[in-house]
Amino acid sequence: MPNPAATLAMETFATDTLATPTRAARPLADPWPVHAPALRHDWSRDEILALFAMPFMDLVFQAQATHRARFDPNRIQVSTLLSIKTGGCPEDCGYCSQSARHGTDLEPERLLPLGEVTAAAAAAKAQGATRFCMGAAWRNPTDRNLDQVAAMIAAVHDLGLETCVTLGMLTDDQTRRLKAAGLDYYNHNLDTSPEFYGQVITTRTYQDRLDTLARVQGAGIKVCSGGILGMGESRPDRAGLLQQLANLSQHPESVPITLLAQVEGTPLHGAPRLDALEFVRPVAVARLLMPASHVRLSAGRADMSDELQALCFLAGANSIFYGERLLTTSNAVADRDRDLFHRLGLAFETLNAAERDHPGPCERCATH
Numbered sequence: 001m002p003n004p005a006a007t008l009a010m011e012t013f014a015t016d017t018l019a020t021p022t023r024a025a026r027p028l029a030d031p032w033p034v035h036a037p038a039l040r041h042d043w044s045r046d047e048i049l050a051l052f053a054m055p056f057m058d059l060v061f062q063a064q065a066t067h068r069a070r071f072d073p074n075r076i077q078v079s080t081l082l083s084i085k086t087g088g089c090p091e092d093c094g095y096c097s098q099s100a101r102h103g104t105d106l107e108p109e110r111l112l113p114l115g116e117v118t119a120a121a122a123a124a125k126a127q128g129a130t131r132f133c134m135g136a137a138w139r140n141p142t143d144r145n146l147d148q149v150a151a152m153i154a155a156v157h158d159l160g161l162e163t164c165v166t167l168g169m170l171t172d173d174q175t176r177r178l179k180a181a182g183l184d185y186y187n188h189n190l191d192t193s194p195e196f197y198g199q200v201i202t203t204r205t206y207q208d209r210l211d212t213l214a215r216v217q218g219a220g221i222k223v224c225s226g227g228i229l230g231m232g233e234s235r236p237d238r239a240g241l242l243q244q245l246a247n248l249s250q251h252p253e254s255v256p257i258t259l260l261a262q263v264e265g266t267p268l269h270g271a272p273r274l275d276a277l278e279f280v281r282p283v284a285v286a287r288l289l290m291p292a293s294h295v296r297l298s299a300g301r302a303d304m305s306d307e308l309q310a311l312c313f314l315a316g317a318n319s320i321f322y323g324e325r326l327l328t329t330s331n332a333v334a335d336r337d338r339d340l341f342h343r344l345g346l347a348f349e350t351l352n353a354a355e356r357d358h359p360g361p362c363e364r365c366a367t368h
Contacts, residue, residue, distance in 0.1 A: 063284035080124035157182035193240025259300025287316025
């Protein structure tokens with residue numbers, strides 16, 4: 001028998017995003033749907049699981065229609081990520097090679113000098129990136145460390161790039177200082193569902209992460225927050241992660257979805273590989289739940305086929321990390337990305353400098 005929740009979900013999205021009776025008269029050259037779905041922040045777990053359970057073709061079709069209502073489907077936002085302080089982290093995240101608790105061969109490094117960071121940012125911009133992300137392996141930054149990071153943010157901002165950092169947990173004062181330095185985005189992932197979280201991390205609570213996101217949003221900084229798939233979680237866990245993100249008072253402007261990059265010496269090395277089509281489903285559901293957000297294919301792309309990436313773009317992903325390394329794991333080579341984009345007819349999204357310091361699309365939607 002048909003699943004009533006799935007039927008309701010399909011009817012809701014069909015009403016919001018698909019063609020009306022007058023659409024047939026529109027020129028075929030015009031690919032845009034008539035209606036953009038309204039933003040919601042009250043999704044139930046059953047509703048989200050019903051979306052996951054839709055026939056694959058229906059799910060991807062709905063996600064693509066929703067995507068076209070707010071974005072150019074042939075433009076991809078490109079970010080570059082640099083590890084500015086590698087290794088020695090006191091946290092016990094089971095997926096992370098930078099934890100001091102795991103037996104990886106990663107050597108801890110000091111915070112990079114400003115000149116090296118600025119040079120890397122300039123190179124990223126020359127290759128087409130519009131956002132430069134800086135990651136430090138800290139539980140939380142000291143005020144002295146924050147002074148140095150603030151200088152990096154200001155320098156990257158002055159290059160005409162969007163700025164993003166991931167530094168761990170923050171105090172209210174530190175958040176305000178990052179905003180004053182010119183920070184556009186703060187990355188702080190939820191990683192997985194509240195129910196599965198304790199099997200991956202024990203040194204920081206789920207509420208700690210939610211509190212950090214609230215602090216960042218309260219300071220007027222855009223949020224980048226997503227999760228990691230393939231850690232042994234169930235489909236309900238994947239639904240639970242997306243429920244937490246979609247029910248925030250303001251959707252994250254950027255939602256990175258990572259396929260676990262398994263690193264020898266970490267507790268999650270050897271976890272069962274996630275089926276490729278099962279990876280596409282959370283991408284599509286994220287697009288349906290957070291229609292105004294950029295959905296990013298994050299780490300793990302080096303292990304994805306071109307065909308899998310193309311399916312993810314069709315399902316609504318419209319952002320990638322560009323460059324050969326993501327913190328301490330390999331990423332798809334830039335030349336391969338350019339070749340894939342050429343074959344798919346995709347182009348890099350450009351940065352609208354006039355809007356970079358304005359509220360993100362999710363906040364604009366929420367206040368108009």
